[in-house]
Amino acid sequence: MGNKRFSKLFIPDTKIHLGIMTLLVMIIAYYNLLIGSIGILLLVYFVYYNFKTQYNRKEMWTKYIEDLSYNMDSVTKYAVLNMPIPLVVIEFDGTISWYNAKFSEMIHTKDILEKSIEDLISSLHMNQIFEQKENAIIEVDINEKHYKILYDIVKTSKAYDERYMIMMYFIDHTNFENLKIKYNDERPVVILVQIDNYDDVLKDTAEEDRPLVIAEMNKKISIWGSRMNAIVKQHQKDHYIMILEHQYLDMLEAKKFTILDEVREIQRGNKIPITLSIGVGASGKTLSQTYEYAKAAMDLSLGRGGDQAVVKKISTLNFYGGKTKAVEKSNKVKARVIAHALRQLIDQSKFVIIMGHKFPDMDSLGAALGVYRAALNRGKDAYIILDKVNDEVKNLWEHIKEKGKYNFITSEEAISKMSEEALLVVVDTHRPSFTQCPELLNKRERIVLIDHHRRGSEFIDQAVLIYLEPYASSTCELVSEILQYMDEKIHIEKIEAEALLAGISVDTKNFSFKTGVRTFEAASWLRRVGADTTNVRQFFQDDLKTFVAIADVVKNAKEIRKNMALSICAKEMENTSLVVAQAADELLNIRGITASFVLGVRENDEIIISGRSLGDINVQLILEKLGGGGHLTVAGTQLTGMTVEEATDKLEQSIDEYLEEGEQS
Missing domain, CATH: 3.10.310.30 (Diaminopimelate Epimerase; Chain A, domain 1)
Structure with missing residues (x-):
């Protein structure tokens, strides 16, 4: 700062020069009056000349500023009038006060002063401006073009008029939107197709007709894919993968995946209708993520019983088909595998907690008792969560209380008891919000899920063992099969067998609905191990x-x-x-x-x-x-x-x- 002040002393300044001259003239006049008088005359002239020069300079500067302001005003007016984008000024009620030539060209209309902008642009509403945040962007379509509207609310202030007006700038976004649409249309979609009952169909088809059935299935699926210019690859005898552009997906959804019906109508000597499960993945950030969506959709389709298509787009799910009954699986291999896996999980745990759904029914409570017995047979302590006994299980609950040896706990007790050494088994529901204690699912990584309902979008994804079979009549049927494979010598109490049989009875309406061969086999086994059908009937008696x-x-x-x-x-x-x-x-x-x-x-x-x-x-x-x-x-x-x-x-x-x-x- 000091250096700057010192440097100013060397900058020429007329006032300083005049001051020095005045001092020198006074000194000279003191010694020589004649020469001093001449110096004074010269000094007066210099002062006058300096004053005049400063005045003229100020006048020139003022004129320059005024000319510059005038020129800027002219440039501004010219820029607004000849702006290369449409511009319009409107009142708060939408009345047009001013517009430029580009705006008139955009809407293909002239003489539009005092007209309402909403009448000229049907897709624009004044409420969009007032309801949005300041400087928000509005999008409209005008004459097959897409525009983004930028707007400012301006206050005009004059002696005779003071009001608010809205300036709108229309930015042509058509090329970007077209590019965006083309990009979305060409994004890859992955479709996984699986024939639900491939083995069963061929098993019940005469050997000479099997090639015809297989060829017809492949033909139907290939033609379906060719309609959408899709890549179709059969990577297993009953599995296909397809990749197509997103623009065809809307058509598939609009037609409700008619391939489901086309394949079901195949008649080439097969006695069983052929059904498909379809999983569609779309809108993934990458092709691999889209494939993961398709796999998740396929799992959901199979979990709901097959014969349907599931479309997964990020977090949204759409279901198509699924109007036929799930086909019963005659093979019990999966039940045996699940039983051995469950036995290992129980053996590795310190104790087992079993949880059904809210407002438990016979199937939920019966299945819980079955898993309870499986845990006891492996020498582990077990607990069943039951917060409240409702009327549907009241009679069964009375019979259970007579035994007096079952560990029933509340949700609060289960939360306090849960530890890393515990195994949580969820029965008769796969929806977290429907369980007795949803909070418990977040506290446990070792979860087993056993259910027979068609899978929905809400699911317990963190389960380490999932036995979800929508073909089964009830969860009690699934648990009964598991118990048969858990140990060589099966021990089960009479009340437990009756509870399992009651669960099967209530979900099949006394074996009249959704009853297959395996349902009767499970009921027969329960009868052999001590279930009394008379007692089971008493569970359903009403006052x-x-x-x-x-x-x-x-x-x-x-x-x-x-x-x-x-x-x-x-x-x-x-x-x-x-x-x-x-x-x-x-x-x-x-x-x-x-x-x-x-x-x-x-x-x-x-x-x-x-x-x-x-x-x-x-x-x-x-x-x-x-x-x-x-x-x-x-x-x-x-x-x-x-x-x-x-x-x-x-x-x-x-x-x-x-x-x-x-x-x-």
């Missing part, structure tokens, strides 16, 4: 009040669609879940009714819906739209935050969507 309530629900039922019945359970019922489920079953006994739906309200104002079907209507697909799940013939869901009337409207809307999809497919 007179419940019986009358079920009769009232059936009495008040109405036909909402062709061959569909709907009824509502009175809110004041104590055992709503039981009444709703049994009433839905009873409605199927009415001639002409092929599907039934019953709604009820629990104590916490939660609305439950039970759906039942004889097989022609897939109640799972209907209730899945409402967040539920289940099987083709038996399904349910829970709804919150709405009235019974609103829930009924949503149910009927879901039914209509299901029927429309069926007509289109």
